[in-house]
Amino acid sequence: MTIQTIIFIILAAVICVCSVLAIFTRRILRSATYLLFVLFATAGIYFLLNYSFLGAVQLLIYAGGITILYVFSILLTSSEGDKAEPLKSGKMIAGLVTTLVGTGLCVFVILKHKFSTAVFESGELDIQTIGNALMGTGKYQYILPFEVISVLLLACIVGGIMIARKR
Amino acid sequence: MFDFGIITSWIHEFLTSYLPLGLATFLECVLVGVCIILLYVVIAVIMIYMERKVCAAFQCRLGPNRVGPWGTIQLICDMIKMLTKEIISVRKSDKFLYNLAPFIVILASVMAFSCLPFGRGMSVLDFNVGVFFLMASSSIGVVGILLAGWGSNNKYSLIGAMRSGAQMISYELSASLSLLTIIVLTDTMQFSEIVMRQQDGWFIFKGHIPAVIAFVVYLIAGNAEVNRGPFDLPEAESELTAGYHTEYSGMHFGLFYVAEFVNLFIIAGVATTIFLGGWMPLHVSGLDGFNHIMDLIPGFIWFFGKAFFVVWLLMWMKWTFPRLRIDQILTLEWRYLIPISLVNLLVMVIVVVFKLHF
Numbered sequence: 001m002t003i004q005t006i007i008f009i010i011l012a013a014v015i016c017v018c019s020v021l022a023i024f025t026r027r028i029l030r031s032a033t034y035l036l037f038v039l040f041a042t043a044g045i046y047f048l049l050n051y052s053f054l055g056a057v058q059l060l061i062y063a064g065g066i067t068i069l070y071v072f073s074i075l076l077t078s079s080e081g082d083k084a085e086p087l088k089s090g091k092m093i094a095g096l097v098t099t100l101v102g103t104g105l106c107v108f109v110i111l112k113h114k115f116s117t118a119v120f121e122s123g124e125l126d127i128q129t130i131g132n133a134l135m136g137t138g139k140y141q142y143i144l145p146f147e148v149i150s151v152l153l154l155a156c157i158v159g160g161i162m163i164a165r166k167r
Numbered sequence: 168m169f170d171f172g173i174i175t176s177w178i179h180e181f182l183t184s185y186l187p188l189g190l191a192t193f194l195e196c197v198l199v200g201v202c203i204i205l206l207y208v209v210i211a212v213i214m215i216y217m218e219r220k221v222c223a224a225f226q227c228r229l230g231p232n233r234v235g236p237w238g239t240i241q242l243i244c245d246m247i248k249m250l251t252k253e254i255i256s257v258r259k260s261d262k263f264l265y266n267l268a269p270f271i272v273i274l275a276s277v278m279a280f281s282c283l284p285f286g287r288g289m290s291v292l293d294f295n296v297g298v299f300f301l302m303a304s305s306s307i308g309v310v311g312i313l314l315a316g317w318g319s320n321n322k323y324s325l326i327g328a329m330r331s332g333a334q335m336i337s338y339e340l341s342a343s344l345s346l347l348t349i350i351v352l353t354d355t356m357q358f359s360e361i362v363m364r365q366q367d368g369w370f371i372f373k374g375h376i377p378a379v380i381a382f383v384v385y386l387i388a389g390n391a392e393v394n395r396g397p398f399d400l401p402e403a404e405s406e407l408t409a410g411y412h413t414e415y416s417g418m419h420f421g422l423f424y425v426a427e428f429v430n431l432f433i434i435a436g437v438a439t440t441i442f443l444g445g446w447m448p449l450h451v452s453g454l455d456g457f458n459h460i461m462d463l464i465p466g467f468i469w470f471f472g473k474a475f476f477v478v479w480l481l482m483w484m485k486w487t488f489p490r491l492r493i494d495q496i497l498t499l500e501w502r503y504l505i506p507i508s509l510v511n512l513l514v515m516v517i518v519v520v521f522k523l524h525f
Contacts, residue, residue, distance in 0.1 A: 059300070
């Protein structure tokens with residue numbers, strides 16, 4: 001067992017345990033905190049795969065951005081000591097069935113899919129390669145999605161201002 | 168310049184000659200972790216002593232001067248006091264989040280701290296996305312502060328945390344934009360590479376006008392990001408008792424306190440690395456004799472000298488200006504600093520495209 005395998009097992013265990021905890025806790029802010037741990041561990045897996053760019057993006061966007069947004073909106077909307085009410089049995093059964101079906105589907109797809117063989121590249125991916133791929137117009141380059149996402153964000157900003165500044 | 172990488176590779180060879188590779192790597196990780204935490208604590212102590220002395224000097228006082236020569240042992244006593252104080256738990260607070268918050272803050276701080284290059288070959292994390300990783304890891308600290316404000320079950324804490332969150336998220340933008348300005352000039356994000364590119368002149372000289380503007384913007388935004396100086400609203404003691412760490416005591420408070428000071432050092436260290444050449448000595452192209460004399464001074468002395476100079480600048484700022492109101496802080500950021508740094512980024516692109524830099 002190599003050191004990589006051990007680290008992977010630890011990270012995977014953290015992801016599994018924290019995901020389950022995030023669902024089962026009654027307090028919404030704790031749920032957000034467990035989600036933060038899940039995102040940390042995912043970033044850890046990216047670092048383990050030697051893809052530090054994606055790891056840093058994961059930390060910056062998800063852990064540093066989206067979780068803070070969640071926490072902020074929770075602080076603004078809920079009052080202290082808020083707890084979710086226990087679920088009714090009908091909802092519980094529906095949730096369980098959905099979960100089982102979803103898990104089955106995921107496992108089926110993962111087992112059926114033929115993954116291309118892992119090629120371990122030593123060293124890191126050059127930042128210039130990533131930049132060219134993101135901003136290039138050629139084949140396997142992503143300028144169009146990049147710009148479309150920026151238009152989407154612009155629309156979100158305008159919408160936010162419209163909602164907040166309605167006088 | 169002396170390459171510290173010789174020592175680290177010697178240690179690596181020594182360990183791998185006795186142990187299997189995986190175990191040796193693990194041992195090295197532990198060793199590096201211990202070293203970085205020791206350095207963290209030492210820098211925190213130096214920073215707190217410096218803060219008290221500089222503050223005293225600006226207010227025409229003497230500062231600590233009773234315990235030890237020039238009051239140097241005062242800090243050790245304070246540390247022991249802090250370590251032995253009782254950690255009070257607040258009733259009806261969310262215990263888990265309340266106890267977790269200081270550790271998230273310190274985790275973010277240590278992660279950002281280990282990115283700094285202290286000398287040639289003397290850096291822990293040297294990714295090729297180094298600057299990006301540093302911004303990512305320092306942005307996690309906000310979560311800790313927000314959780315602290317929520318977990319304490321206290322109105323003052325919550326108000327302090329909300330202010331801090333709004334302030335830190337806003338100022339991160341202009342801090343990142345001013346770092347980006349220099350990355351346009353260097354075309355690399357790796358810290359060791361950034362330092363090597365400054366061999367024939369620091370970026371603040373090479374990039375002239377846009378670099379100086381970026382440096383000033385970075386200092387202002389950095390000071391606001393660590394909740395200090397004229398921007399210390401989150402813990403404005405005259406209105407919020409102590410802001411988000413009102414309910415914390417003992418070493419839990421100590422962790423916030425230490426993290427704040429080391430974050431200040433990290434801001435100074437990043438400013439040093441990006442703008443002032445990091446551990447690279449002052450080189451003037453053409454004057455070879457002068458350059459050789461400058462090379463005799465070891466790299467880490469250059470680094471710490473410059474970093475503490477920047478720290479001193481930031482403390483000067485803190486003890487000179489009165490505290491701003493929250494709307495003034497946000498106006499300063501969104502109306503002035505962000506437009507300035509965006510235009511500045513454009514100017515830097517023009518400078519680089521037309522090769523107007525030195």
